[in-house]
Amino acid sequence: MFPLLVLVSLLFVWTLVSERLVRWSITAPIAFALAGIVLTRGDSPAVPIDLEAHPHLFQRSVELVLAVMLFTDATEARDYERLGKSVGEGRLLGLALPASVALTTLFGAALFPGRSWWLLGVAALVVMPMDLAPVSTFLRDARVPLRVRAALNIEGGFNDGLASPLFVFCVSYLLSSDGDTFTGLLLNVLKGAALAVLVGAGLGLGAAYLVRRALDAGWARPAGLRLATLAVPFMTYALSLLVGGNGFVAAFVAGWCYATTAHAVGHHNLELAHDAVEVMALAVWFLFGKLTADEFTADGLTWQVIGYALLALTVARMLPVYVSLSGLGFSTAERSAVGWLGSRGVTSIVFAFLAYAQLPSGDAVFIFNVTCATVLLSIILHGVTMEPIARWFQRHPQPDAPG
Numbered sequence: 001m002f003p004l005l006v007l008v009s010l011l012f013v014w015t016l017v018s019e020r021l022v023r024w025s026i027t028a029p030i031a032f033a034l035a036g037i038v039l040t041r042g043d044s045p046a047v048p049i050d051l052e053a054h055p056h057l058f059q060r061s062v063e064l065v066l067a068v069m070l071f072t073d074a075t076e077a078r079d080y081e082r083l084g085k086s087v088g089e090g091r092l093l094g095l096a097l098p099a100s101v102a103l104t105t106l107f108g109a110a111l112f113p114g115r116s117w118w119l120l121g122v123a124a125l126v127v128m129p130m131d132l133a134p135v136s137t138f139l140r141d142a143r144v145p146l147r148v149r150a151a152l153n154i155e156g157g158f159n160d161g162l163a164s165p166l167f168v169f170c171v172s173y174l175l176s177s178d179g180d181t182f183t184g185l186l187l188n189v190l191k192g193a194a195l196a197v198l199v200g201a202g203l204g205l206g207a208a209y210l211v212r213r214a215l216d217a218g219w220a221r222p223a224g225l226r227l228a229t230l231a232v233p234f235m236t237y238a239l240s241l242l243v244g245g246n247g248f249v250a251a252f253v254a255g256w257c258y259a260t261t262a263h264a265v266g267h268h269n270l271e272l273a274h275d276a277v278e279v280m281a282l283a284v285w286f287l288f289g290k291l292t293a294d295e296f297t298a299d300g301l302t303w304q305v306i307g308y309a310l311l312a313l314t315v316a317r318m319l320p321v322y323v324s325l326s327g328l329g330f331s332t333a334e335r336s337a338v339g340w341l342g343s344r345g346v347t348s349i350v351f352a353f354l355a356y357a358q359l360p361s362g363d364a365v366f367i368f369n370v371t372c373a374t375v376l377l378s379i380i381l382h383g384v385t386m387e388p389i390a391r392w393f394q395r396h397p398q399p400d401a402p403g
Contacts, residue, residue, distance in 0.1 A: 006047050007283055010035055014282075027383045029134045029345060032282045033376070036289020049290055059357050062287075064237060065280040066160070066350040067251035069131075071233035072273050073157035074255030075262055087147045089154040091324040092338075097159050099320035100128050107311045111304045112366070118174050119363050125167045126352050126367060127312045127374040129160040131345030133281055134379045138341065138386040143394040148334050151325075152341060160347040161252035165193045167351055168246060171358060195245030200253025203236045207254075208261035215265060222265050226272040229262055233273070281346045288349045291356075292372045301373065309373035313381065317342045331398050337389055344378040 014021075014031060021031065039047040104124035108115065132139060132152060139149050169189040176185055211228055214220040220228075233251045240250035262269045318339035325335045352371035356364045 003047050003049050006039065007286060010286070011279065011282060023387075027134055027137075027379065028278075028282060029285050029379045030383055032285035033289040033292070033379065036286040037293045038289075040290035041293035049287070059354065062284060062350045062353045063247060064234070065277065065284050066347060067237040067247050068233045068273065068277045068280065069346060070161055070248055070252040071236070071255035071258075072270065072277050073160070074252045075259040075270055075273075076153055076157055087151040087154065088325045088328045088330065088338075089151065089158070091328070092151065092155045092321065093158050093162060096320040096324040097128070097155075097162065099324075100316050101125060101163075103316040103320065104128055104312050107316060108308060108370075111308050115366070116174070116363075118170055119359075119366065122167065122170045122174065122355060122359075123367055123370050124312075125163050125170060126348050126355060126371050127309075127344060128317070129163045129344075129347045129351070130156040130342045131160070131347045132156040132343060133278075133345050134343040135341055135382050135386045138390060141390045143390045144337075145334060145393060145398045147330065148337050148393075151330075151338050155338075155342075158252075161249060163347075163351075164248040165189055165246060167354075168192070171355060174359060174363065189246075192244060192246045193249050195243050196240050196247070196249035197253050199240045199243060199245050200236055200250035201257050203232065203239065203250075204254035204257025207232045207235075208258050211261055211265065222269065225265055226269055229258070229269055230273045230276055232258055284346050284349055288372075288375070291368065292376065301369075305369050305373045306377075308370050309377050312370075312374050313342075313344070313378055333393070333396065334398060337393075341382060341386065341389070343382040344375045348375050 010032065014028060018028065021027075039045060040049055101121075101124045104127065105117070105120045108120040108123055109117070112120070130152075135152075138144060139153055141149075169185060172185050172189065207228065211220075211225055215222065215225065232254055236250045236254040237247040240247045318336070321339035321342070322335045325338060330338070348371050352368050355367040358364075359367065
């Protein structure tokens with residue numbers, strides 16, 4: 001109960017001073033991760049948290065956070081359809097993302113010789129998906145060209161959902177026994193994804209239909225339907241797991257199918273879901289701070305890990321994005337901004353938690369170390385640079401993209 005008290009107290013204090021701290025480039029992820037490091041480190045921490053006491057409950061909890069986040073990401077990505085034209089999302093997801101994962105895997109092979117290629121693939125799939133929470137204020141900043149914000153938001157909404165089945169497959173291969181075949185594992189992952197799509201589409205469309213009928217019949221008010229919206233990702237995730245599907249894919253598909261209705265209802269219909277996922281994400285950041293302190297205290301931070309994190313955030317991310325957006329009307333500055341501001345966060349943390357819980361000790365520690373380094377560098381570097389980038393765009397208005 002004491003850790004819960006500390007978390008809600010931190011949340012209360014943060015809401016009181018958040019505007020001032022953000023001006024100093026201290027974002028919520030930075031604040032809660034640092035709080036987790038400071039308050040939970042050492043043999044006699046100020047806030048004792050025993051994650052090993054209930055590992056299954058902890059795993060399901062962090063999975064739910066990502067499921068709700070994927071649902072809200074999908075609704076946001078769908079809302080950008082109002083632009084009426086592409087902002088390069090096809091190239092970002094179909095070209096830049098696979099190229100980034102491949103480059104990160106190659107960098108991992110160079111920096112960590114002897115590691116399994118499958119393990120390096122898992123590491124790349126963990127550290128490359130974006131989470132825009134660390135730069136959320138940037139996405140609402142009118143000084144930044146809309147096409148830059150749209151490209152980041154749509155990519156961020158899709159890439160974690162696309163990476164999820166590949167992540168599950170690579171982890172399953174690492175855990176497979178001698179009797180498991182590559183084809184069998186692949187078919188099992190594809191079956192889980194297919195079931196997830198069916199569950200997500202069915203519940204997303206079904207919920208959308210029922211919400212519209214309830215609204216048209218006067219059985220519910222728009223403000224009250226925010227609770228219905230919040231319930232959809234939880235129902236989808238739970239049902240998908242019950243039938244053997246991928247809960248993350250199901251939640252994302254449900255959000256995509258439900259988005260049009262959610263925006264049509266209006267009255268801030270998605271606001272409660274966004275608030276809920278933000279609170280849950282802050283708890284994940286706090287736990288991330290605890291595990292970061294534990295791992296780095298035990299194993300230290302090597303130059304290879306730091307180098308891997310820097311390469312994942314810069315070359316492996318920026319080069320594929322910059323090249324993939326060429327010829328689409330983006331200026332050099334806009335392509336550079338989209339490439340640089342691919343912040344990492346809760347998605348990487350949750351994937352790392354899942355790998356940590358399932359892989360053998362040595363492999364699990366490796367995955368978590370590179371994830372901790374990448375995410376910590378991301379929230380610091382992206383957090384302190386987003387305001388200068390927004391100011392630069394304000395001083396240098398960009399030409400309109402071709403229609």
